Amino acid sequence: MSQVSVKQNAKVELQPQGEKAEAKKEIVYSTEKVNLWYGKTHALHDIELDQREQEVTAIIGPSGCGKSTYIKTLNRMVEMNPDVKVTGKIYYRGQNIYDRRFPVEELRTRVGMVFQKPNPFPKSVFDNVAYGPKIHGIRDKKLLEQIVEESLKGAAIWDEVKDRLQENAFGLSGGQQQRLCIARCLAVEPDVILMDEPTSALDPKSTLKVEELVQELKAKYSIMIVTHNMQQAARISDRTAFFLNGEVVEFDKTDTIFSNPNDSRTEDYITGRFG
Amino acid sequence: MMIRNTFMTELEQLKQDITALGKDIQQAFHSVYDAMAENCVPALKDLIDADDAINAKELEINEQATLVIAKQQPVASDLRHIIVCLKISSDLERMGDLSVDMAKAYMHMSSREAFLAYKEDLDKIQASVTVMIDRVLEAYASLDVLKAQQIAGMDDEIDRAYGELVKALFKSDYSADQTAQLAFIARYMERIGDYCTNIAEWIIYEVNGKRFDLN
Numbered sequence: 001m002s003q004v005s006v007k008q009n010a011k012v013e014l015q016p017q018g019e020k021a022e023a024k025k026e027i028v029y030s031t032e033k034v035n036l037w038y039g040k041t042h043a044l045h046d047i048e049l050d051q052r053e054q055e056v057t058a059i060i061g062p063s064g065c066g067k068s069t070y071i072k073t074l075n076r077m078v079e080m081n082p083d084v085k086v087t088g089k090i091y092y093r094g095q096n097i098y099d100r101r102f103p104v105e106e107l108r109t110r111v112g113m114v115f116q117k118p119n120p121f122p123k124s125v126f127d128n129v130a131y132g133p134k135i136h137g138i139r140d141k142k143l144l145e146q147i148v149e150e151s152l153k154g155a156a157i158w159d160e161v162k163d164r165l166q167e168n169a170f171g172l173s174g175g176q177q178q179r180l181c182i183a184r185c186l187a188v189e190p191d192v193i194l195m196d197e198p199t200s201a202l203d204p205k206s207t208l209k210v211e212e213l214v215q216e217l218k219a220k221y222s223i224m225i226v227t228h229n230m231q232q233a234a235r236i237s238d239r240t241a242f243f244l245n246g247e248v249v250e251f252d253k254t255d256t257i258f259s260n261p262n263d264s265r266t267e268d269y270i271t272g273r274f275g
Numbered sequence: 276m277m278i279r280n281t282f283m284t285e286l287e288q289l290k291q292d293i294t295a296l297g298k299d300i301q302q303a304f305h306s307v308y309d310a311m312a313e314n315c316v317p318a319l320k321d322l323i324d325a326d327d328a329i330n331a332k333e334l335e336i337n338e339q340a341t342l343v344i345a346k347q348q349p350v351a352s353d354l355r356h357i358i359v360c361l362k363i364s365s366d367l368e369r370m371g372d373l374s375v376d377m378a379k380a381y382m383h384m385s386s387r388e389a390f391l392a393y394k395e396d397l398d399k400i401q402a403s404v405t406v407m408i409d410r411v412l413e414a415y416a417s418l419d420v421l422k423a424q425q426i427a428g429m430d431d432e433i434d435r436a437y438g439e440l441v442k443a444l445f446k447s448d449y450s451a452d453q454t455a456q457l458a459f460i461a462r463y464m465e466r467i468g469d470y471c472t473n474i475a476e477w478i479i480y481e482v483n484g485k486r487f488d489l490n
């Protein structure tokens with residue numbers, strides 16, 4: 001009986017199937033060689049990262065890897081710590097925000113932030129949302145009402161609070177408070193929303209609501225979200241950056257990161273081999 | 276992570292189940308061909324009945340894989356490992372069905388004259404398919420991409436041998452029922468070769484994360 005021959009060491013040229021071209025989107029934030037020190041501790045090393053318009057970028061990585069520090073560099077909130085030193089450049093819409101002449105107040109108007117724990121002001125639901133626009137000089141009651149309604153609708157909480165606008169915001173549930181904080185952020189019409197673990201203090205249902213909201217918001221805003229929940233990053237983001245020991249190990253399309261990452265450290269982290 | 280050890284055991288178990296199913300398929304193919312060669316119809320009937328056990332094993336693998344996905348929410352190489360288990364188990368199950376189809380086709384022949392006349396050609400195809408099954412199971416066990424790529428070349432040779440046999444059968448003077456059933460038997464073996472190539476593609480996908488068409 002004869003058998004087929006096997007071509008030993010035959011190299012077969014293979015072309016992968018199903019590769020798609022990607023539409024280019026404008027870059028909102030561009031980080032170039034950013035290093036950061038807390039006193040003598042070197043916390044961020046040569047960070048290079050882009051945030052594209054109307055996209056969600058997720059930042060993942062183990063505790064202490066520099067995720068939160070990094071997003072706080074984007075609105076210069078990190079400078080609230082007097083021991084911090086930052087080098088490198090971060091361009092927002094083409095302007096280096098670490099240029100001394102760059103107006104920080106304007107940056108913080110254009111770049112909203114949502115924190116891990118909901119932090120409503122001890123005021124009514126209405127006043128929480130109207131606070132930012134009032135600070136920016138809007139006094140017209142009708143206009144304020146309109147902004148509050150639109151912002152609460154934008155944060156998918158209007159139906160739940162429309163009859164409780166004058167009640168204290170602390171009376172809302174944790175999930176509602178977090179969406180109220182998102183509404184407060186939307187009220188000043190930001191360009192970018194930074195979210196630092198926005199669902200880590202919420203129950204699963206509230207988490208899903210915030211995740212759906214993020215998906216809706218990206219039609220109008222560019223969003224960067226720090227999360228410990230890798231499934232969340234996989235569900236809601238377009239791109240994912242994996243941070244480790246203050247470095248960006250890998251930054252790629254989320255589909256790639258969670259299906260076939262290039263770096264073995266990313267693979268080890270997302271599959272739970274460490275972290 | 277605490278659950279990683281359990282998870283690794285579950286992934287390894289799936290691989291072992293696929294390997295065991297592969298050996299069953301290998302054995303079923305050999306046994307069907309041997310029973311045909313020896314004209315042992317009772318053995319063929321037993322082998323047809325034994326296919327139920329193979330189908331049950333495939334279902335069990337599917338259920339296990341579904342449970343692991345639900346419990347562990349795997350990503351990246353872990354997820355590919357499970358998806359590939361599902362794909363390969365399905366391909367192996369189809370290979371089992373084709374062995375059964377060979378047995379049934381043989382039993383439909385009114386005489387084995389034509390089978391004996393063309394046995395040498397059938398033997399060649401059978402031997403080649405046997406090598407393909409062996410190689411693809413080896414490639415899966417060691418996740419050997421080069422071995423998986425080489426399987427495609429073997430399939431081309433089986434296709435050629437099958438084409439030549441069918442041409443010869445069309446020209447032969449044997450009764451239509453014999454030539455048709457013989458052509459079916461050869462066709463089923465050729466299809467088993469195609470499934471081996473499919474499995475080879477899944478092996479490459481598990482390793483590289485990209486699908487390649489080897490056919």
